[in-house]
Amino acid sequence: MIRRALWSVLALATLAAATACTSQDPGTPPGKSGPPVYRPGTLRVLASSELADMEPVLKSAKAATGVTVEFTWSGTLDAAEQVASDKADGRFDAIWLSSDDYLRLRPEAAGKLSSETPVMSSPVAIGVKPQAVARLGWKPDEVTWSAVHEAVAAGKLTYGMTDPVRSNSGFSALVSVASGLSGAQAALTEADVATARPKLKEFFAGQKLTSGSSGWLATAYARRGDVDAVVNYESVLLSMNSTAKEPLTVIRPRDGVVTAHYPLTLLASAPVGARDAGRALTEYLRGADAQKAITEKTFRRPVTPGVAPAAGLGEDKRRELPFPGSRAVADGLLASYENELRRPSRTVYVLDTSGSMEDENRIGRLKSALTDLTGTGSSGPGRRFRDREEVTLLPFGDKVKKVLTHVVEPGDPGPALDAIRKDVDALEPEGGTAVYGSLKAAYQHLGKGNADAFTSIVLMTDGQSGDKVQDFDSFYAGLPDGQKHTPVFAVLFGDSDRRELTHISELTGGRLFDATGGSGSLDGAFEEIRGYQ
Amino acid sequence: MRRILGIALAVLLIGGVAAVVVGGLKPDTTATKTVRGVIGSEKSDFFRDPDVIKALADKGYTVKTETSGSWAMNRLALKEFDFAFPSSSEPAQEMEASAGLKGAQTARPFFSPLVVLARPGAAKVLADNGLAKMTGKNSGTLLMGPYLKAAAEDRTWQQLQGSGPYPELTGTVFIKTTDPATSNSGALFLAATSNVANNQSVVADDAGIERTAPLMRKLISVQGALEPSTDDPFRAFVSGSGEPLILVYEAQVASLLLQKQGGAEIDSMVVLYPDTTVNSPHTFVPISDKAKDLGPLLTSDPKLRALAVRHGFRPQEGVAEFTAATAPHAAYLNPGLTGIRQVGAPTVKILMALAARAKGEKHQGEPV
Numbered sequence: 045m046i047r048r049a050l051w052s053v054l055a056l057a058t059l060a061a062a063t064a065c066t067s068q069d070p071g072t073p074p075g076k077s078g079p080p081v082y083r084p085g086t087l088r089v090l091a092s093s094e095l096a097d098m099e100p101v102l103k104s105a106k107a108a109t110g111v112t113v114e115f116t117w118s119g120t121l122d123a124a125e126q127v128a129s130d131k132a133d134g135r136f137d138a139i140w141l142s143s144d145d146y147l148r149l150r151p152e153a154a155g156k157l158s159s160e161t162p163v164m165s166s167p168v169a170i171g172v173k174p175q176a177v178a179r180l181g182w183k184p185d186e187v188t189w190s191a192v193h194e195a196v197a198a199g200k201l202t203y204g205m206t207d208p209v210r211s212n213s214g215f216s217a218l219v220s221v222a223s224g225l226s227g228a229q230a231a232l233t234e235a236d237v238a239t240a241r242p243k244l245k246e247f248f249a250g251q252k253l254t255s256g257s258s259g260w261l262a263t264a265y266a267r268r269g270d271v272d273a274v275v276n277y278e279s280v281l282l283s284m285n286s287t288a289k290e291p292l293t294v295i296r297p298r299d300g301v302v303t304a305h306y307p308l309t310l311l312a313s314a315p316v317g318a319r320d321a322g323r324a325l326t327e328y329l330r331g332a333d334a335q336k337a338i339t340e341k342t343f344r345r346p347v348t349p350g351v352a353p354a355a356g357l358g359e360d361k362r363r364e365l366p367f368p369g370s371r372a373v374a375d376g377l378l379a380s381y382e383n384e385l386r387r388p389s390r391t392v393y394v395l396d397t398s399g400s401m402e403d404e405n406r407i408g409r410l411k412s413a414l415t416d417l418t419g420t421g422s423s424g425p426g427r428r429f430r431d432r433e434e435v436t437l438l439p440f441g442d443k444v445k446k447v448l449t450h451v452v453e454p455g456d457p458g459p460a461l462d463a464i465r466k467d468v469d470a471l472e473p474e475g476g477t478a479v480y481g482s483l484k485a486a487y488q489h490l491g492k493g494n495a496d497a498f499t500s501i502v503l504m505t506d507g508q509s510g511d512k513v514q515d516f517d518s519f520y521a522g523l524p525d526g527q528k529h530t531p532v533f534a535v536l537f538g539d540s541d542r543r544e545l546t547h548i549s550e551l552t553g554g555r556l557f558d559a560t561g562g563s564g565s566l567d568g569a570f571e572e573i574r575g576y577q
Numbered sequence: 578m579r580r581i582l583g584i585a586l587a588v589l590l591i592g593g594v595a596a597v598v599v600g601g602l603k604p605d606t607t608a609t610k611t612v613r614g615v616i617g618s619e620k621s622d623f624f625r626d627p628d629v630i631k632a633l634a635d636k637g638y639t640v641k642t643e644t645s646g647s648w649a650m651n652r653l654a655l656k657e658f659d660f661a662f663p664s665s666s667e668p669a670q671e672m673e674a675s676a677g678l679k680g681a682q683t684a685r686p687f688f689s690p691l692v693v694l695a696r697p698g699a700a701k702v703l704a705d706n707g708l709a710k711m712t713g714k715n716s717g718t719l720l721m722g723p724y725l726k727a728a729a730e731d732r733t734w735q736q737l738q739g740s741g742p743y744p745e746l747t748g749t750v751f752i753k754t755t756d757p758a759t760s761n762s763g764a765l766f767l768a769a770t771s772n773v774a775n776n777q778s779v780v781a782d783d784a785g786i787e788r789t790a791p792l793m794r795k796l797i798s799v800q801g802a803l804e805p806s807t808d809d810p811f812r813a814f815v816s817g818s819g820e821p822l823i824l825v826y827e828a829q830v831a832s833l834l835l836q837k838q839g840g841a842e843i844d845s846m847v848v849l850y851p852d853t854t855v856n857s858p859h860t861f862v863p864i865s866d867k868a869k870d871l872g873p874l875l876t877s878d879p880k881l882r883a884l885a886v887r888h889g890f891r892p893q894e895g896v897a898e899f900t901a902a903t904a905p906h907a908a909y910l911n912p913g914l915t916g917i918r919q920v921g922a923p924t925v926k927i928l929m930a931l932a933a934r935a936k937g938e939k940h941q942g943e944p945v
Contacts, residue, residue: 145802154759155652158615159644162809165816229733230749231801298744303818305809310643312653316613319643327625347812349833349842361696361745361819366801370937 082137086112087321090132091140092212093117094258094280095306097342101334109324119210119256119575120146121378121426127311128152137318138311142166142212142277142304149371158319160309161326164335164344167301167362168216171281171292176201176272185360188299189224193243196250203273204253204265208381209426210575213258216302216367217275218381221247223365224299231366237377241385248385254498256575260555267553268529277304282343282356300363306344375425383431383454390434390497391577392486394479396505397439401473406506406538413566414468417574418461426574429464431457434497436489437467440482441475442510447489479509480516483532483548487519491527499530500577502570503548504559506538513547520551528552533573535559537566611639612868615653617664617761618644618806619689619826620859623888632880638871646759646805648929651675660868664761664826665857667925672862684872685858686881687890689828690914691762691769693719693752693849694814698743699821700847706737708750709849715909718916719849721773729792731799734821745819749799753810753823756803757932761857762824763803767793767931768855768922777853780923786930793935803936815842822849827910831889834906848909855922858893 082088095115102113116136118126123139124147126132132139133156139147144160147153170192177184180195195201206214222232225247226240252271255261262284265274274281278294285291308329310322328334335346339354346353353359368374393414401407414437419428429435431454439445448467450460486501520528531554534545538560549556555576557569616624623629624642633640645653647663648671655661655676663669666685673681695703700717703709708724711717727750734746757763771780771789780789797803804810810823815833830848861872875881882892886902900912911917922928 144805148756148802148805154649157805158653159618160805160809161618161644162812165813165818229731229747230751230799299747300819303813305813307809316657320641323641323643345816347816349815352841353817359817361743361817363745363747364813364818364820366799369798369801369803 082315082318084317085110085321086114087138087318087325088114088136089116089138089140090118090123090126090136091115092120092142092258092306094142094213094277095140096259097279097283098338100341101329101337104337105325105328105334109321109328111321111325113325115140117257120212120215121209123147124150124153127156132156132311133313136311137314138309138322140306140308142306143216143367144307144309145367146212146215146374149368149374156312158310158312159323159326160307161330162305162307162347163326163329164338164342164347165303165305166277166279166344167296167303168213168220168275169278169281169294169296169301170203170273170275171284171294172201172273174290174293177293182295184293184295186298187295189221189297190299192297193221193225193247197243197246201272202250202252202270203275204255204261204268204271205251205275206255206258206261207426207575209378210256210572211258211261212304213261213276213280215378216304218377219367220297220300220302220365222377224297231369232373232377234373234376237373237380241380244380244385248381249387251386254386254576256572260576264531264553270525277344278357279343286343294358296358296362298362300365302365302367305347378425382425386498388432388434388494388497389430389577390436390490390494390499391429392436392438392489392499392501394482394486394501394503395437395439395471396477396479396507397445397471397473398441398475398477398507399473400477400507400538403506403538407471407473409563409566410504411468411471413570415465416567417570418465418468428457428461431455434493435460435464436486437464437471438482438486438489439471440478440485443475443478444482444485445475447485449489476510477505477507478511479503479505479544479548480511480513483516484519487523487527487530490530491524495526498577499527500554501530501532501552502535502573502577503532503545504535504537504566505540505545508539508541509544513544516548517551531555531576533557533576535566535569535573537569609634609637609639610867611641612659612865612871613641613643613657614660614662614868615645615650615655615658616642616662617647617859618808619664619829620662620888621808622832623885623890626884626888628887629881629884632878632884636874636878638874640871644806644808646756647761648764649759655864659863659865660871661862661864662859663862664859665765665922666860667764667857667922667928668761669860669862671925676864678862678864681863682869682872683863684861684876685893686861686872686875687885687892687895688856688858689826689831689890690854690856690917691765691824691851692827692830693851694811694823694825694830695821695847695849696745696845697847699746700849702734702737702740702743702746703849705739708737711847712911712916713908715846716848716850716911719851721770721851721853725770725773725792728796731795746821751796751799751822753800753804753820754797755807755810755824756805757797757935758929760804760806762807762826764928764932765855765857765922766824767796767935768928769851769853769920770796771923771931772855772920773853777920779921780927780931782927785923786927786934790931790934793931794937797935798937814846817842826889827891828889831903831906831910832887833889834909835887835889835902846909848911850911850914850917852916853918853920854914856919857922859890 128150208214208218225243226236228236335348335351437448452460532552559566559569734740740746755763774789807825863869891899
């Protein structure tokens with residue numbers, strides 16, 4: 045009881061103290077806490093996570109306008125779902141996504157948006173290591189998506205890209221590549237996607253890194269040294285370059301790009317005071333000073349006449365590839381990517397089912413969060429385990445209790461999803477907390493079987509480990525390089541030890557997710573992790 | 578316990594500071610009355626202009642605006658606003674009906690014709706292939722007959738002579754418009770193109786819809802996702818996007834020229850006036866009593882008229898004012914609209930039916 049009271053006070057303090065925005069460095073795990081409560085002078089914004097780099101600009105905006113921005117990060121599709129399904133009403137005052145294009149494909153969104161104001165722009169580009177550019181004999185200004193495909197198909201280029209279902213940069217890349225490889229002359233149609241399918245499959249065989257957000261992709265790419273290129277916003281690539289020892293060659297493919305315009309969009313449901321704050325903020329951001337700061341600090345392109353783009357932003361024009369004009373085409377493209385085009389995933393859930401999971405119905409929450417991932421018959425793209433995905437549940441107590449593996453059959457996902465649900469339902473809380481031994485077992489499991497897959501481990505524990513960290517560290521150090529690339533996504537839950545889990549995620553190149561924020565937070569964390577698997 | 582109290586105090590303190598800052602910076606001066614309006618986005622720079630704010634304050638108004646597609650305004654809760662200011666007269670009539678404002682005294686302070694903005698390369702290729710005619714270094718006429726014929730045949734830039742040197746000129750030739758179902762410029766684009774496709778007459782019946790709908794569908798579907806307002810493609814153009822042809826209001830271009838904000842972008846800009854166009858005045862619709870005199874004020878006050886011109890609009894009965902102000906920019910503009918055929922718009926019902934068909938919907942908002 046006392047603990048709970050303290051928590052709520054602390055949570056309030058954190059919110060009030062957040063000035064311009066909460067940055068998403070490894071110290072502040074995503075997934076925590078629900079959206080803030082409306083207070084005058086603040087704008088609650090559902091936003092694309094790469095906008096964390098706007099912090100200095102928003103600080104100046106606060107000084108000039110008195111408006112504080114409180115960001116809650118979200119993927120583009122998820123944000124569209126929240127707005128279209130009324131869930132954003134009353135919880136957010138504005139949305140600020142890289143693009144509203146997908147949202148506008150939902151007819152329910154009409155009438156929910158007002159004052160949609162593009163603030164800055166950045167095309168999705170490909171950053172390539174200079175050695176790879178030289179090896180391929182590329183002239184950066186002349187590279188096309190077709191040339192990138194040829195290099196990948198010939199085994200000469202590998203790359204990282206975000207998950208198109210969770211992140212707009214990945215979605216834009218998917219649209220660009222599908223346009224380039226289908227020879228589409230106008231907006232993509234289902235027929236174009238079908239035409240491009242064989243080449244797209246070859247193209248995505250070269251994708252070695254995936255991520256739920258543009259920001260984490262940059263981090264993961266820097267950590268891996270054996271990937272040649274990364275597909276991301278031009279702005280993110282140039283920001284990476286500004287601190288990198290070895291800058292990437294940033295290529296805007298000659299046959300066209302998809303550009304993000306970052307429209308700051310007020311929700312019609314927001315209180316009048318919030319809409320006033322939003323308008324003041326928008327006016328500030330479109331002013332010449334802010335535009336200059338934006339382009340110089342974030343490498344996005346200014347949209348106000350007379351403000352020059354920062355040095356390093358190429359000025360020659362590129363065709364703007366149309367974004368699909370219907371939800372059928374957009375969702376069809378995403379579903380193809382998920383279930384057919386991308387390399388399959390092999391996913392292990394290392395699940396603490398120790399005795400303490402009985403407390404506060406933790407085991408019930410775990411079961412519900414896992415069951416959600418199996419989706420329903422009519423699940424949209426990204427709402428269930430993918431076709432071809434190998435899902436392993438590894439419940440543990442004092443030791444690994446079971447290793448339960450199911451593969452989702454393409455065209456007949458039902459049986460595997462049913463079997464996963466059944467296994468989840470049978471989980472029983474009993475015993476201690478052998479975190480490290482169980483993680484070892486997960487790596488050993490992934491070491492066998494298909495190596496050409498996105499492998500990842502999710503670790504959920506509600507307590508401190510009963511076994512030794514040193515054993516795990518030396519075990520990890522002894523893994524072959526290929527296996528070291530398997531990240532652990534650790535979930536803070538119940539009384540789990542933040543330091544312990546931070547160590548594991550950092551060691552393995554994973555990420556920490558916070559599910560201590562009350563009901564629904566575990567579902568949210570598991571759902572968010574899907575983008576990284 | 579002491580710790581909790583400390584934190585709680587800190588919260589109060591921060592909250593207090595925030596409130597003071599906000600209150601301090603956003604004063605509602607007592608001398609003016611605040612009126613809230615929903616406007617088409619192309620007018621938001623006008624209402625943000627400090628001189629406009631001052632001129633309105635001198636007359637007793639603080640005007641706060643939000644933007645919306647003109648044809649989507651009546652989907653908002655209009656009762657929250659004191660006025661609406663869509664970009665043409667057609668949706669204004671709809672709003673009067675839906676908000677129960679029958680007989681409201683609307684005003685028509687200014688208008689602005691639609692133009693197609695191009696880069697010099699694209700304009701040259703269009704002209705060399707008979708789809709446009711240059712009338713000056715930075716201006717020309719878009720020949721709607723030949724242009725629509727090319728669109729009907731899915732002509733690509735690669736198929737046009739002379740497009741080779743420009744990497745951005747690939748793919749189907751199209752004009753980037755806004756969503757015709759929600760935004761005025763997109764709707765008026767269909768009004769003009771359907772007129773041309775309907776043997777130069779206003780579409781007035783089902784037969785006319787059937788006759789023109791396939792071409793309308795083509796003009797819209799090639800674009801994929803549609804823009805909500807002309808502000809988006811215009812800003813994209815300014816930020817250097819490679820979109821070859823975009824539909825905007827003349828006011829957006831004229832404003833850029835008159836305020837000399839453009840820099841390098843101005844030189845690489847060609848303004849093509851479609852040879853067939855629908856001109857419809859931006860129409861001020863008072864919703865509450867507070868705003869009923871604002872429309873007439875915008876229409877008649879000399880200072881506000883001059884400021885409207887500064888933002889590129891053509892005030893009511895104001896050809897002379899507009900021509901004089903834009904004289905230094907004659908290379909870009911066509912103040913007398915010479916050689917442009919002005920046609921009427923179809924009824925709102927027919928225009929919305931055309932928009933729905935153009936978007937591949939049987940009826941508005943309903944996919945086929």
